[in-house]
Amino acid sequence: MPIAPVEVLEAAGLESCAGPARGVALGAALDERLFVQMLGPVYDEVRDFKRTRMAWPRLAQLAALARAVARLGVPGDYAEFGTWRGGSLYLVAETWRRLEQNRDLIAFDSFAGLPPTAARDGAALHQGQFADVDVNEVRAFFASRGLSRVHLVQGWFQQTIGALSGRTLALAHIDCDTHDSTVAVLGRVWEALAPGGFLVVDDYAHPDCPGVTIAVEEFFARREEVVWQTPMPESATAPGLNCSCWVRKRGGREANEAARAVGAAHDPGILRARLVELTAQVCAARGLRRIALYGAGRHTESILPGPWPAAGVQVVAILDDHAAASRPHVAGVPVVRPEALPVPVDAVVVSSDRFEDVIATRAAAVFGPRGVPVLKLYGR
Numbered sequence: 001m002p003i004a005p006v007e008v009l010e011a012a013g014l015e016s017c018a019g020p021a022r023g024v025a026l027g028a029a030l031d032e033r034l035f036v037q038m039l040g041p042v043y044d045e046v047r048d049f050k051r052t053r054m055a056w057p058r059l060a061q062l063a064a065l066a067r068a069v070a071r072l073g074v075p076g077d078y079a080e081f082g083t084w085r086g087g088s089l090y091l092v093a094e095t096w097r098r099l100e101q102n103r104d105l106i107a108f109d110s111f112a113g114l115p116p117t118a119a120r121d122g123a124a125l126h127q128g129q130f131a132d133v134d135v136n137e138v139r140a141f142f143a144s145r146g147l148s149r150v151h152l153v154q155g156w157f158q159q160t161i162g163a164l165s166g167r168t169l170a171l172a173h174i175d176c177d178t179h180d181s182t183v184a185v186l187g188r189v190w191e192a193l194a195p196g197g198f199l200v201v202d203d204y205a206h207p208d209c210p211g212v213t214i215a216v217e218e219f220f221a222r223r224e225e226v227v228w229q230t231p232m233p234e235s236a237t238a239p240g241l242n243c244s245c246w247v248r249k250r251g252g253r254e255a256n257e258a259a260r261a262v263g264a265a266h267d268p269g270i271l272r273a274r275l276v277e278l279t280a281q282v283c284a285a286r287g288l289r290r291i292a293l294y295g296a297g298r299h300t301e302s303i304l305p306g307p308w309p310a311a312g313v314q315v316v317a318i319l320d321d322h323a324a325a326s327r328p329h330v331a332g333v334p335v336v337r338p339e340a341l342p343v344p345v346d347a348v349v350v351s352s353d354r355f356e357d358v359i360a361t362r363a364a365a366v367f368g369p370r371g372v373p374v375l376k377l378y379g380r
């Protein structure tokens with residue numbers, strides 16, 4: 001089971017917290033003191049089965065992902081499948097409220113406990129479990145906190161999942177314990193998730209919920225995304241506490257940026273502009289203020305006026321062995337034969353990509369004896 005290393009968390013824009021917990025050694029995002037500092041009073045309202053059955057590390061992970069989508073600008077809402085008394089929902093709602101996020105939170109639940117279970121769900125679960133909830137009380141709780149963007153959708157997922165239609169999700173949380181309930185929503189949730197968005201499945205790897213692990217494994221076996229198990233600090237490694245996973249959907253802003261960066265790195269125009277700029281800076285740094293470009297072709301046209309003036313470097317002449325036959329000026333700079341250069345220069349810069357070595361050899365033959373350095377843009 002992969003545990004996200006710290007670089008992965010940082011690349012994903014997640015918190016990677018300092019602290020003494022074992023989680024840090026594992027590259028975990030979770031630090032209890034930080035969680036308590038950030039969400040302590042909110043957690044106190046829901047903990048110990050008042051409104052949530054989730055241990056703090058899983059809530060901390062969920063809240064970290066809620067912060068991540070806000071910071072990364074991943075578009076969309078929050079959908080939760082398995083809300084019970086609203087504890088995990090409250091943590092996300094409060095996190096987004098503090099970050100002034102303009103997003104809806106849609107919470108799906110029968111509010112009447114689990115549906116019939118199947119053999120693959122094991123022996124620990126049974127129909128009607130978690131029925132100790134009153135949907136009106138949960139609704140009133142969120143209303144009393146002024147969290148008007150929370151919408152409770154009551155009923156069996158199979159009948160209510162349509163309420164997702166037309167929505168984009170930045171963050172989704174599946175916490176419904178059984179195989180069939182997970183399967184009933186996983187595909188639709190994944191479809192609705194924005195590229196770069198996160199899915200959390202709370203019961204993944206929980207010993208009492210084997211059906212959820214099966215459903216997640218089967219679903220992601222056919223996909224490229226990595227399923228990361230929520231890292232657990234030492235204080236929460238007891239069986240039953242040590243569960244939950246998160247998955248980030250491929251794509252999104254960072255993927256576009258990475259693709260653009262790779263594209264730019266291979267774009268000849270961008271590469272040339274960068275090398276010319278660097279050469280201008282090198283000239284300036286070495287006090288080579290008056291230079292001649294060697295080569296009167298299209299390459300030279302493309303690098304004039306270029307970055308030279310901004311770097312404090314003046315192109316005083318263009319050298320060409322066939323000066324008489326070529327144009328008298330390029331971009332206003334006179335074209336002359338190397339031997340006929342009328343003014344002294346501090347350096348000669350070879351201006352050709354295809355014939356750089358040939359021209360550099362010729363330039364060195366003419367200017368070497370005069371002690372004038374010859375610089376190349378591309379080669380050494």
Ligand SMILES: C[S@@+](CC[C@H](N)C(=O)[O-])C[C@H]1O[C@@H](n2cnc3c(N)ncnc32)[C@H](O)[C@@H]1O
Pocket residue numbers: 051052053054081082083084085086087088089108109110111112113114115129130155156157158175176177178181184
């Ligand atoms: C463990 S509880 C959710 C706990 C909650 N997220 C928390 O913060 O503690 C699981 C919930 O999933 C709901 N559930 C499971 N399968 C369902 C289905 N097919 N349709 C509707 N609700 C379902 C149950 O009613 C139950 O309230």
